[in-house]
Amino acid sequence: MKAIHSFASSLVLFVSLCMSFSVFAADQAGLDSEIEELKSEVIELNRELFDLEEQLLYPATTSFAVFVSMDAVPDFKIQSVKLSLDEQDVTSHIYRDEQVEALRRGGIQKIYEGNLKPGLHHLKAEIMGKDRDGRPVKRMVVADFGKARSSKYLEVKISNNPNQNKPDFAIVEWK
Amino acid sequence: MRWFIWLLFIVPVVYGDDLLPDERRAIARDPIYGQALYSLHSGEYDKALGFNYQLRKEGRKGYGKVLDIHEATAQLGLGMSQHAQKQYKRLLSDTRVSFLPAPARAQAWFYMAKHFYNKGLWDSALSSMRKVNGSYLVDDLKDEYHFLATTLELFKGKPEKADKHILNIKPDSKWAVYAYMNLAVSYTERDIHISKVEAVFNKALLLVKNTNKPEALSDKINLMAGQFFYATGRGRSAIKHLKSVSLDGAYTPKALLTYGWALTEQWQYHDALQPWYMLKTNHSPLNQDVQETLIAIPYLLEKLNAKVMALGAFDYATEQFDDIYRQLGESAIRLNTGEFIEPLMAQQVPDRWGAFEAVDLSLPNHPDQIYLKDVMSRGNFQGELKNLRDLHVMRSQLKSAMEELKAFDQTADTRAQEYLIIKKEARISKHQIDLASLQSRYKKLLGRINKAFKNPDGSGLASQSEKDQLVSFKQVSKQISRLSKRPSLAEQSYKDRLRRVEGVLKWTLSERYSERKKQVSQNLAILEEKIRQTNKQFKAAQYAYTVAPKGFNGFKKRINTLTKTYEKQLAKLDKVYYQQREKVGSIVKVDIKKRQQRVMDYQLQARLAAARLFDETSNEQRIVTGELRQ
Numbered sequence: 171m172k173a174i175h176s177f178a179s180s181l182v183l184f185v186s187l188c189m190s191f192s193v194f195a196a197d198q199a200g201l202d203s204e205i206e207e208l209k210s211e212v213i214e215l216n217r218e219l220f221d222l223e224e225q226l227l228y229p230a231t232t233s234f235a236v237f238v239s240m241d242a243v244p245d246f247k248i249q250s251v252k253l254s255l256d257e258q259d260v261t262s263h264i265y266r267d268e269q270v271e272a273l274r275r276g277g278i279q280k281i282y283e284g285n286l287k288p289g290l291h292h293l294k295a296e297i298m299g300k301d302r303d304g305r306p307v308k309r310m311v312v313a314d315f316g317k318a319r320s321s322k323y324l325e326v327k328i329s330n331n332p333n334q335n336k337p338d339f340a341i342v343e344w345k
Numbered sequence: 346m347r348w349f350i351w352l353l354f355i356v357p358v359v360y361g362d363d364l365l366p367d368e369r370r371a372i373a374r375d376p377i378y379g380q381a382l383y384s385l386h387s388g389e390y391d392k393a394l395g396f397n398y399q400l401r402k403e404g405r406k407g408y409g410k411v412l413d414i415h416e417a418t419a420q421l422g423l424g425m426s427q428h429a430q431k432q433y434k435r436l437l438s439d440t441r442v443s444f445l446p447a448p449a450r451a452q453a454w455f456y457m458a459k460h461f462y463n464k465g466l467w468d469s470a471l472s473s474m475r476k477v478n479g480s481y482l483v484d485d486l487k488d489e490y491h492f493l494a495t496t497l498e499l500f501k502g503k504p505e506k507a508d509k510h511i512l513n514i515k516p517d518s519k520w521a522v523y524a525y526m527n528l529a530v531s532y533t534e535r536d537i538h539i540s541k542v543e544a545v546f547n548k549a550l551l552l553v554k555n556t557n558k559p560e561a562l563s564d565k566i567n568l569m570a571g572q573f574f575y576a577t578g579r580g581r582s583a584i585k586h587l588k589s590v591s592l593d594g595a596y597t598p599k600a601l602l603t604y605g606w607a608l609t610e611q612w613q614y615h616d617a618l619q620p621w622y623m624l625k626t627n628h629s630p631l632n633q634d635v636q637e638t639l640i641a642i643p644y645l646l647e648k649l650n651a652k653v654m655a656l657g658a659f660d661y662a663t664e665q666f667d668d669i670y671r672q673l674g675e676s677a678i679r680l681n682t683g684e685f686i687e688p689l690m691a692q693q694v695p696d697r698w699g700a701f702e703a704v705d706l707s708l709p710n711h712p713d714q715i716y717l718k719d720v721m722s723r724g725n726f727q728g729e730l731k732n733l734r735d736l737h738v739m740r741s742q743l744k745s746a747m748e749e750l751k752a753f754d755q756t757a758d759t760r761a762q763e764y765l766i767i768k769k770e771a772r773i774s775k776h777q778i779d780l781a782s783l784q785s786r787y788k789k790l791l792g793r794i795n796k797a798f799k800n801p802d803g804s805g806l807a808s809q810s811e812k813d814q815l816v817s818f819k820q821v822s823k824q825i826s827r828l829s830k831r832p833s834l835a836e837q838s839y840k841d842r843l844r845r846v847e848g849v850l851k852w853t854l855s856e857r858y859s860e861r862k863k864q865v866s867q868n869l870a871i872l873e874e875k876i877r878q879t880n881k882q883f884k885a886a887q888y889a890y891t892v893a894p895k896g897f898n899g900f901k902k903r904i905n906t907l908t909k910t911y912e913k914q915l916a917k918l919d920k921v922y923y924q925q926r927e928k929v930g931s932i933v934k935v936d937i938k939k940r941q942q943r944v945m946d947y948q949l950q951a952r953l954a955a956a957r958l959f960d961e962t963s964n965e966q967r968i969v970t971g972e973l974r975q
Binding site: 226 | 385921
């Protein structure tokens with residue numbers, strides 16, 4: 171009788187141990203998926219916040235943004251960009267290697283966003299980088315543009331000039 | 346088991362790099378897609394995923410399945426491997442080429458295999474890897490693909506297939522080094538002739554210069570080779586490799602310890618003491634290699650017959666082990682209170698998170714610093730720690746977002762107040778009244794002017810007497826005409842005189858006309874300018890009036906809703922954060938227990954040896970005293 175009792179109790183203990191282990195394992199897997207779900211939710215929330223920020227701080231009537239894009243230019247590696255708007259420095263950016271690669275792969279960087287009154291304005295972009303032989307390259311591009319009561323987007327564009335095998339720099343207005 | 350350890354050890358080094366999906370330029374300068382691409386390639390996966398969500402929300406077309414691959418890649422980058430896996434499976438379930446082009450398909454299978462590999466699911470990784478069509482992969486991925494395939498084939502015991510992949514790796518690629526390292530480990534497991542193993546290790550050492558951190562990697566290879574040769578009883582070869590490990594690297598303690606044992610095996614006891622003393626002096630007793638040295642030194646001293654010195658060293662080791670045991674116990678307590686992990690989390694770089702962002706393990710002036718570095722840098726622990734770090738970063742993001750929302754709320758309030766001021770001033774109605782009165786003045790003036798300047802002969806500007814004169818001139822002219830029925834010389838003379846008088850008056854009137862017209866035009870221009878200005882003011886006020894309400898209307902509601910969502914999210918995240926901390930803590934606790942057990946074993950050995958030595962040295966004394974008595 172004693173033997174049966176001890177066998178039964180050890181069986182119960184074994185089953186409960188197995189169950190608790192499987193519950194623990196399921197909990198761990200559940201926690202991982204819960205973390206992933208949280209990550210996804212936080213990213214979506216942050217995106218909503220970013221939208222709100224853009225609409226509140228940069229209304230469509232005064233919104234102004236400058237983008238930077240670069241083709242796969244073999245003879246130029248961008249290092250930094252400095253922007254001046256109406257003779258005032260507004261922003262500058264120093265590029266990491268992976269950011270240069272991101273531009274080369276077709277990425278577009280929003281380098282500046284702000285508010286601008288309607289009227290005539292002047293944008294100056296100072297681009298610094300290195301050529302294939304590691305020699306420093308510095309270029310300045312300017313643009314005079316008019317701003318109406320709607321959003322205005324400009325693009326500092328670095329493209330490849332296949333005829334001269336050197337980069338072309340320009341400021342392009344987005345229509 | 347050894348395989349498992351080495352492979353996982355390699356993983357954090359290998360996968361620190363960016364995931365590089367398909368290239369596709371932004372269509373018609375789509376700023377959202379362009380920014381998504383930029384964020385993805387520059388390693389800002391959270392931003393990339395955010396932009397991707399926006400693109401989907403706005404229903405942008407023309408990107409095909411690229412958005413799905415981007416999303417899965419960003420998810421892998423953020424450590425959301427389950428989500429990524431679902432995405433890849435969905436992508437690959439349809440075999441139509443039009444649905445997913447061959448290069449994208451090859452890439453998706455590759456990332457899927459990589460995901461399984463990172464998770465340690467070797468079978469699934471290998472079956473996914475075998476579905477990759479290497480010829481469709483971009484050049485950057487080809488070498489990595491062959492490396493992973495080599496490793497997986499080796500692990501599954503298919504060395505012939507592995508060899509084929511190794512031969513396809515470019516020799517100047519960093520992946521070649523890792524592949525040869527794994528091949529060497531595989532040779533050691535498969536009892537391949539020692540000369541072949543050495544050749545593979547040497548090949549890996551030769552290729553090390555193509556990697557980002559050649560010094561650290563060559564230290565690692567030398568240590569691996571040294572440990573292998575020592576374990577197979579080839580002390581001299583082991584010594585050759587171990588001597589090449591630098592004295593200030595991550596692998597120094599392990600190399601010094603193995604170097605000492607290799608020398609001991611060669612009966613060079615005196616020489617063996619030197620690396621062990623160096624290890625003991627320069628590193629913390631919490632390091633497990635130092636702990637082994639603490640009993641290895643007296644063991645050597647005993648071999649050198651310096652028994653009293655050995656006894657002293659064993660006593661010293663016993664004290665040290667007591668201390669280490671106590672310190673480990675304190676670390677376990679600090680785990681429960683959060684004093685162990687919270688300071689580590691607090692020092693992580695904000696906004697740097699995801700699977701490829703290493704956790705900063707330096708924790709100066711913390712009692713658990715040594716232990717932390719030792720245990721937490723282990724590959725199998727990294728995933729859990731990174732998840733905890735990600736939760737910590739997200740928590741601070743949510744908190745700062747809530748601060749931002751407060752600031753936005755204030756902005757909206759300020760705009761509402763501005764609007765009220767504009768409304769109170771009634772600027773618009775004032776400008777409207779001014780404008781209406783000016784316009785009516787202008788209209789009246791214009792009517793009068795038109796009347797006055799209708800006849801360019803200036804008759805409209807004549808005075809009453811002049812008007813009478815003009816009337817009388819007409820009458821006189823009529824009378825002269827009547828007289829013309831009886832023609833005479835006097836008639837012509839009358840007509841001439843009348844014309845002269847009339848001419849003088851008309852000349853005066855014409856002069857006056859031009860003079861007055863000049864004046865009136867000037868006045869009219871002034872009035873027109875005034876109207877223009879007032880109109881401008883009116884329009885500006887009207888603009889401010891119409892724009893101001895939009896500056897805050899609707900935002901308050903959005904801000905409130907978002908704040909509530911953030912609060913809920915933060916509460917949810919806090920709960921998961923503590924659960925994950927518990928999980929990390931339990932892993933560390935198990936490790937601490939193991940370390941304490943090991944220290945206990947060392948201590949037992951040290952005590953037994955000390956007791957034996959004490960006995961031996963005392964007996965010697967007794968024998969010497971007995972001899973003297975006799």
